[in-house]
Amino acid sequence: xxxxxxxxxxxxxxxxxxxxxxxxxxxxxxxxxxxxxxxxxxxxxxxxxxxxxxxxxxxxxxxxxxxxxxxxxxxxxxxxxxxxxxxxxxxxxxxxxxxxxxxxxxxxxxxxxxxxxxxxxxxxxxxxxxxxxxxxxxxxxxxxxxxxxxxxxxxxxxxxxxxxxxxxxxxxxxxxxxxxxxxxxxxxxxxxxxxxxxxxxxxxxxxxxxxxxxxxxxxxxxxxxxxxxxxxxxxxxxxxxxxxxxxxxxxxxxxxxxxxxxxxxxxxxxxxxxxxxxxxxxxxxxxxxxxxxxxxxxxxxxxxxxxxxxxxxxxxxxxxxxxxxxxxxxxxxxxxxxxxxxxxxxxxxxxxxxxxxxxxxxxxxxxxxxxxxxxxxxxxxxxxxxxxxxxxxxxxxxxxx
Numbered sequence: 001x002x003x004x005x006x007x008x009x010x011x012x013x014x015x016x017x018x019x020x021x022x023x024x025x026x027x028x029x030x031x032x033x034x035x036x037x038x039x040x041x042x043x044x045x046x047x048x049x050x051x052x053x054x055x056x057x058x059x060x061x062x063x064x065x066x067x068x069x070x071x072x073x074x075x076x077x078x079x080x081x082x083x084x085x086x087x088x089x090x091x092x093x094x095x096x097x098x099x100x101x102x103x104x105x106x107x108x109x110x111x112x113x114x115x116x117x118x119x120x121x122x123x124x125x126x127x128x129x130x131x132x133x134x135x136x137x138x139x140x141x142x143x144x145x146x147x148x149x150x151x152x153x154x155x156x157x158x159x160x161x162x163x164x165x166x167x168x169x170x171x172x173x174x175x176x177x178x179x180x181x182x183x184x185x186x187x188x189x190x191x192x193x194x195x196x197x198x199x200x201x202x203x204x205x206x207x208x209x210x211x212x213x214x215x216x217x218x219x220x221x222x223x224x225x226x227x228x229x230x231x232x233x234x235x236x237x238x239x240x241x242x243x244x245x246x247x248x249x250x251x252x253x254x255x256x257x258x259x260x261x262x263x264x265x266x267x268x269x270x271x272x273x274x275x276x277x278x279x280x281x282x283x284x285x286x287x288x289x290x291x292x293x294x295x296x297x298x299x300x301x302x303x304x305x306x307x308x309x310x311x312x313x314x315x316x317x318x319x320x321x322x323x324x325x326x327x328x329x330x331x332x333x334x335x336x337x338x339x340x341x342x343x344x345x346x347x348x349x350x351x352x353x354x355x356x357x358x359x360x361x362x363x364x365x366x367x368x369x370x371x372x373x374x375x376x377x378x379x380x381x382x383x384x385x386x387x388x389x390x391x392x393x394x395x396x397x398x399x400x401x
Contacts (some may be wrong), residue, residue: 097138
């Protein structure tokens with residue numbers, strides 16, 4: 001029944017991407033398909049011949065989707081076939097991660113985590129599938145789970161995920177801070193990253209190897225970012241504007257003080273991440289079991305990255321799924337509040353994008369109110385996760401099988 005629900009959820013969400021407003025699958029056909037087509041043509045290979053907003057391994061699933069699209073080209077055309085290929089690829093990746101979670105003979109807590117993942121997918125809507133972030137969620141889930149029995153394997157998966165979209169690296173950092181064979185995790189992550197960098201250099205990436213770290217430094221404050229909330233209310237009353245950036249392909253705030261806030265967020269992010277890591281290290285040294293410490297620590301790091309980000313893309317909320325899945329598996333008794341908060345965040349995010357996004361771009365009061373509540377709740381989740389770090393119990397660890 002659980003597997004049936006999980007697969008049915010993917011069919012439903014994939015279909016919604018075709019029929020809902022605001023083109024929730026737009027990035028797939030407007031940027032992923034052209035990027036991968038250009039790479040297959042042997043010219044303009046993003047991340048190799050030019051700087052790119054994503055780490056270079058993000059191109060791999062975009063190329064795989066081209067392969068999966070081939071049988072559907074005649075019936076649906078190139079773009080339609082690519083959408084189907086992408087949806088199939090995400091479903092396959094999720095199925096592999098899900099199999100790791102709810103393996104045969106898995107415990108009740110693993111099944112509950114599986115139901116949570118299924119619910120989060122449906123409630124978040126098509127943005128949960130039609131973005132590159134969708135590829136990293138199963139990598140983060142599987143990598144986090146593998147940390148328990150095979151930390152090297154888990155670290156490899158998390159590091160690969162970080163070279164697709166940076167955020168899974170937060171789970172590896174959480175494992176280090178929580179005391180899960182820290183030096184082994186660090187050495188594995190470093191060796192995998194060095195191997196990837198060497199391969200990229202051999203492919204001719206040269207100065208573009210770390211372009212993803214600087215490609216977005218000049219962007220402004222995106223309208224969905226937490227810090228943009230006050231400026232959105234100014235826009236409601238005509239004191240600020242929402243403008244489209246053709247360079248970054250996103251909507252940003254144009255208002256006095258917005259650029260200063262955007263610049264300050266980089267420093268704030270470092271402070272928040274460092275503070276969370278210090279809390280984790282202190283609790284680990286106090287004797288907290290790493291399985292109990294890892295989930296709130298990972299969730300606090302991921303949520304901290306979201307709250308202090310000048311980008312507030314709706315797909316970021318898919319990042320929250322993996323830490324809560326791990327919380328159910330490693331410490332189910334303390335996972336419920338975080339799970340409820342994440343599910344509500346998914347509902348609100350779906351309501352904003354794509355359902356009321358056009359009205360948000362007009363700065364109508366209702367979607368701005370929904371977004372404000374969503375952003376406030378995200379801060380609440382950060383506080384809840386951070387409070388869970390010093391409360392992680394020093395107790396015998398229950399089996400995770």
